[in-house]
Amino acid sequence: MAYSWLKVPNDSDFTIVNVPFGVFSVPGKSPRAATILGDTVLDLSLLEEAGLFDDIMPIANIFCRPDLNTFIEQPKAVWSNVRQRVIRLLVEPCEDPRLKENSALKRASFHHIAEVKMHLPIHVGDYTDFYSSREHATNVGTMFRGKDDALQPNWLHLPVGYHGRASTVYVSPHNVHRPYGQLQKDANDPSQGSEYGPCQLMDFELEMAAVVGGAANTRPMTIEQAKSRIFGFLLMNDWSARDIQKWEYVPLGPFTSKNFATTVSPWIVTADALEAFAAPTSAGLQDNPTPLPYLQDPEYGSYDVVMTVAIQSARQSQPNVVCTSNFKNLYWNSAQQLAHHTVTGCSMKAGDLLGSGTISGSTETSFGSMLELSWKGSREVKVGEEKRKFLHDGDVVVLKGHCVMSRHTFGCRDRST
């Protein structure tokens, strides 16, 4: 177990083995890169200015920019070196005393988390959402097509995904307004058409988003290359208007039902930090069928990250957990998603986001959306003393990731309004 000379509260997820990356600002200063340890946000631009990364950084002034894109565009070795350097600077006994012994630098670069504003850490060039939890796809398929036809014929052969809307990826916390849109009048009588009105079936989706790093590819990536191109992960809530989705999505996929808001946690937990939590997926093996060679991952697995969703209504003082799932509940992992994404030659850029798809487990309390928890609105979900089928206005939806994932108060915590 490693400790820091800096005080870290006992319950903090931001320990010295985490070192996530984010973008913060304080009044009067432009947004810039940071990491966090306990309650302390460290201004990486000042550490960089003081020369602490000089020997390991190929480019100058990388941390004073308003997003991390240029940093994560560097090769994986650079990300790893910076993380290791931060650990050496902060660990006790100290391995690199240039920060610990520089009071002026500490004063200038340390901020209490309560005093800073967090920003979207990346400029999202493109955002893709996958559909890679077998439990989730089976649930949705069973609801809409019946148990025998639950998975479409392609599902076990490729990570099904679709392009999402990059301009509406917001950092959490964010107020998500209940959208107005087109709703079918009567599913049994399509000739009645649709009406315009507020979404009645407002929902969240519990997801993890991989942040793509490295230089843009011009050719398909192998699984091996894809692995080295995943910078880290964000918790993600893919807000969804189920009634709008149902009417619009045939045949080209969800559109206005999904493009009003996608929220992500502010701190990117690196793939390096998650390494220690590598774990088999809920599928165990992929052998029925075996994927095509370009999708075969010799280290097939995901990460053991407990993921929860809690809801706090406007009348409640505490969030109530409605779902406990795990990042292991995936059939296609992030490296497979990335390799598939590029199979026809698609260029991936630093800052691109790959949503995992809703991460549902196999039990009724591990489903990652109200659609599944209420089984298409056929049953009530307990939210403390209250009940829900879908979200109400004023509900705060809190996503958390345990283990090294972002400290709980910095998961997603967004209000449905």
Place this chain on the structure above:
Amino acid sequence: MAYSWLKVPNDSDFTIVNVPFGVFSVPGKSPRAATILGDTVLDLSLLEEAGLFDDIMPIANIFCRPDLNTFIEQPKAVWSNVRQRVIRLLVEPCEDPRLKENSALKRASFHHIAEVKMHLPIHVGDYTDFYSSREHATNVGTMFRGKDDALQPNWLHLPVGYHGRASTVYVSPHNVHRPYGQLQKDANDPSQGSEYGPCQLMDFELEMAAVVGGAANTRPMTIEQAKSRIFGFLLMNDWSARDIQKWEYVPLGPFTSKNFATTVSPWIVTADALEAFAAPTSAGLQDNPTPLPYLQDPEYGSYDVVMTVAIQSARQSQPNVVCTSNFKNLYWNSAQQLAHHTVTGCSMKAGDLLGSGTISGSTETSFGSMLELSWKGSREVKVGEEKRKFLHDGDVVVLKGHCVMSRHTFGCRDRST
């Protein structure tokens, strides 16, 4: 009829009533904004530097940037003023002699088109592709579901669309490589799964892309607002791998079958320039059904732009026209697409692209894709002396737009390789 004191070849689409915007570079100089008249590319950054736009431009140094985004982020009045100013500078009799009488400025800012390199004129934040030609949707629906079920129940109620991939929007000319990807082995026996191999059904899609301008919205746009937010149009080829598409697209839409390349023409023809060619759509009226109020356009219509596709094989010396369609062949116009895009609150930014969807007419020679021209591969399409069902390697695909659209040699001209 207006003429310029600058020589314009008789057959040029870049007349003084066009004034399209693009981004060019010459050796040793960074990319910057330009317009074109006849064969002459005009460096707008030098005209700006000489003060010719000082009284009408809210921001300095707008034309020396590598994309037009900051310019088209300005209100529509700014775009119109700049276009009018360029016309006044170039028209004969001259209405503003500051360019005509400045030999040094003319020498520095005029380039023959053959001497410049054209770039993608915008940074595409997000790219959306619609499906708004009724003739095209009916063709595809008839092929795959039969005549009676051709249009899905939602199609006449909203402009169906999906999010595309922004990172692979390329300026024409571009070499488009035949992608490898997943192909279903036997559609009649899904249990056989898929195999990895080269796309066998390589296709183009003849589209027009609207370029969104103005400041990012935070609320839904009315039709009226949407109209003032369309900066101009590009010809677009939405390259498509039909066999990959068929296997992957259920239920979330096309993905790797479309994200390897989308090519656009280099010159953005402004909405102002197209105004003179406003025309009813092929639908005439939208009264069966009448759209919901937020989609009702009091000036419902499109533009009379003849659009052609020609193919030139590696053995041929001339392109052979295989399709003659028209931008009128739309059911949902660009303003309706944009209003619908924002109905749930999606934020649109300057530089976002809205593809029209394949623009097919009602006759067999006006279909905008090989899929339709060869009717799913059931008949041969004449390409000069040769025949095609889908594209062959080495085929050059030439898209043109007539009337004021970009000069024919600067439509899309891309090689399938």
